[in-house]
Amino acid sequence: MTRGRTLDHAAAVYDILSPLMLLGQEQMMARPCLKYLEDPVIHDVLDLGCGTGTLTLEIARLLTARCGQVVGIDAAPRMIEVARKKAGIIRNVRFDVVAAEALPYPDQSFDHVLSTFFFHHIDMELKLRAIDEAFRVLRPGGSLIIVDVDAPTNLFGRVCAWAGYYLFKQEEIRENIEGKLCLAAERSRFGAFKRLAHYQGYVSVLQLTKGF
Secondary structure (H helix, E strand, C coil), X not given: CCCXXXXXXHCCCHHHHHHHHCCXXXXXXXXXXXXXXXXXXXXXXXXXXXXXXXXXXXXXHHHHHHCCEEEEEECCHHHHHHHHHHHCCCCCEEEEECCCCCCCCCCCCEEEEEEECCHHHCCHHHHHHHHHHHHHHEEEXXXXXXXXXXXXXXXXXXXXXXXXXXXXXXXXXXXXXXXXXXXXXXXXXXXXXXXXXXXXXXXXXXXXXXXX
16 A cells, blocks of 8 residues: 555556646657666666556567566556556566555665656655665666656746646645655665756656665
């Protein structure tokens, strides 16, 4: 269980609504996540808040040639149910009903952790806990890549970000708009982050790397 918001109620239509909410830019925004998986040393990947598993399955295809594995987690059982059906007989992917702030995996289990549009569903306390859990399960030298709502940098970004907040009435979105996702990254066990990209004036790609 989690105190964060889950999207069980939207599982059946999530694959339709998600591209609409992101103005068709979802693939472009996720591209930096996939770019880092091109490194041949990466074999074990964790996808936090995987939803219906669309990106997770794309990662599985990228890892097939090097016999890599990807685990997608989400606290919403219906989301995981849809993801498992989509995966079919793909063998190098697994979907678990798990809360990101309480990962059941051993220390240093993964080469890489990523998250797309998950952290605006959890409050500041859970943001910190989830980022620290990612640090724990990462192997030294591994990175956590986060794609999510961030403090807006232009008029279009402010309109989009605040429209999302007023539409869904989520204080967790307001926290991201106020820059608290980046603050959580700085306060985490990683201690620092890099902003790899910034899209539409309100979505950032953050990289947090675990030292050796």
